[in-house]
Amino acid sequence: MSKPITCFKAYDIRGELNTQLDEEVAYRIGFAFAKELSAQRVVVGGDVRLTSTPLKLALAAGLIEGGAAVTDIGMAGTEEIYFATTYLGVDGGIEVTASHNPINYNGMKLVKANSVPISGDTGLNAIKEAAQALSDDEVNQRMAYYTDGVTIDKEAFFNGKAHIKEGLLQSTGRYECKSCLNSYVAHVLxxxxxNNFTPLKIVANAGNGAAGKVLDAIESALKEKGVPIEFIKVHHQPDGTFPNGIPNPLLPENRADTAQAVVENNADFGIAWDGDFDRCFLFDAQGNFIEGYYIVGLLARAFLDKDNKAKIIYDPRVCWNTEDIVTTAGGTPIKCKTGHAFIKERMRKEDAVYGGEMSAHHYFRDFAYCDSGMIPWLLVAELLCTKHQTLAEMVKARIAAFPSSGEINSTLKDADAALERVMKKYQPEAEVIEEIDGLGLEFGTWRFNLRKSNTEPVIRLNVESRNDIPLMKEKTAELLAVIRDE
Structure with a gap:
């Protein structure tokens, strides 16, 4: 390729449309994926973005030219690709998605057989090199067949008008459209x-992303089985223009619509998803956002209630609440570096039943060790019914026992220098020094974790204490002053 491919990241593919990622790059990725994995069958899907279908069809063309047969499951969330890859027993799966990135971006998430993630050192770099190695003439010649001789127009591509022809893909005899939705719904349920469910009213905000279609299918299955759950649907219809903004409930400014709907409808709790719904975010009956950290503890306890010897994986940014819950129940807490590739690898190694990150990624052994944004809220809904408590009641004591700052980002001129300042001030007094992921220091009644971003000059801080909110706030302010003292 005459110019370098720059959309490959550490764990996935993400890039600005037309400058970093277009149909030609997608074709190259498909061809390289099939060749590098010697893949015979690959499943593909895409989120609701206007460019996801053009990219997916170009990807499919590359896969076919690389020797793979393609099963297209249509508009789907990332976890539907994880499910389909294992369920169909294929050699790999690719979801076209940019999740919560800006509208002028798109990307891909890739897995091998059995939904094992592909990251930089487990095949992603090799795919990039193989994609880069294809000559421009070779790619243009091969793509011309699938576009029926029509020159690809960049502006039309950006507006979601596919140029790779689905009919021409089908004429190869190696492309099929197939839904796994019903089997996926049966699995998550x-x-x-x-039988444990009592009447519930739940607000569900799909953010105009891919979650709405799946929620409808879950709702139909629940009604068929007589489960008394009523859904209040917000921003429900899939819409690649995102009229209500890019769905990313991790940002506080994106939570108001869900919180308001919960209060106005007197709901039991609320759910909001990101664009490809591999993360879900929960709100209590008063519309208060529940930090993902405390949901990790809640779900860990749900699994330990069924098997008190189970192993639970968690990330080191905030951890005392999770460790306390797991050890008290008799389980084994196992700390792991942040990131889906690390969590999934460690879960497979330990045969852990569940893994959770404070960022609202929740992983399940029986879901091919993958993350799901649908399984967590179902488990929480069941807990509300069996524990006869509200969501607020279930987390209130845990929040008081282990208050945390939430993740605070600081954009700096020199992140390394900030880390050195913190080390110099705090390391001499630390009782525990941990470097599983960034810098983790413990001081008996409080602790913090400080991590540098891999891609930008940003430092991410998390602070927690033992039953002492004023101390947690004091130390947070103190640390931020040191970090930002440039």
Missing amino acids: SYVNL
Whole structure:
């Protein structure tokens, strides 16, 4: 390729449309994926973005030219690709998605057989090199067949008008469209006992992303089984123009619509998803956002209630609440570096039943060790019914026992220098020094974790204490002053 491919990141593919990622790059990725994995069958899907279908079809063309047969499951969330890859027993899966990135971006998430993630050192770099190695003439010649001789127009591509022809893909005899939705829904519902459910009213905000279609299918299955759950749907219809903004409930400014709907409808709790719904975010009956950290503890306890010897994986940014819950129940807490590739690898190694990150990624052994944004809220809904408590009641004591700052980002001129300042001030007094992921220091009644971003000059801080909110706030302010003292 005459110019370098720059959309490959450490764990996935993300890039600005037309400058970093377009149909030609997608074709190259598909061809390289099939060749590098010697893949015979690959499943593909895409989120609701206007460019996801053009990219997916170009990706499919590359896969076919690389020797793979393609099963297209249509508009889907990332976890549907994880499910389909394992369920169909294929050699790999690719979801076209930019999740919560700006509208002028798109990307891909890739897995091998059995939904094992592909990251930089486990195949992603090799795919990039193989994609880069294809000559421009070779790619243009091959793509011309699938575009029926029509020159690809960049502006039309950006507006979501596919140029790779689905009919021409089908004419190869190596492309099929197939839905796995019903089997996927049956699987996620298997994590709960539907007989445990009492009447619930739940606000569900799909953010105009891919979650709405799946929620409708879950709702139909629940109604068929007589489960008394009423859904209040917000921003429900899939819409690649994102009229209500890019769905990213991790940002405080994106939570108001869900919180307001919970209060106005007197709901039991609320759910909001990101664009490809591999993360879900929960709100209590008063519309208060529940930090993902405390949901990790809640779900860990749900699994330990069924098997008190289970192993639970968690990330080191904030951890005391999770460790206390797991050890008290008799389970084994296992700390792991942040990031889906690390969590999934460690879960497979330990055969852990569940893994959770404070960022609202929740992983399940029986879901091919992958993350799901649908299983967590189902488990929480069941807990509300069996524990006869509200969501606020279930987390209130835990928040008081282990208050945390939430993740605070600082954009700096020199992140390394900030880390050195913190080390110099705090390391001499630390009782525990941990470098599993960034710098983790413990001081008996409080602790903090400080991590540098891999891609930008940003430092991420998390502080927690033992039953002492004023101390947590004091130390947070103190640390931020040191970090930002440039």
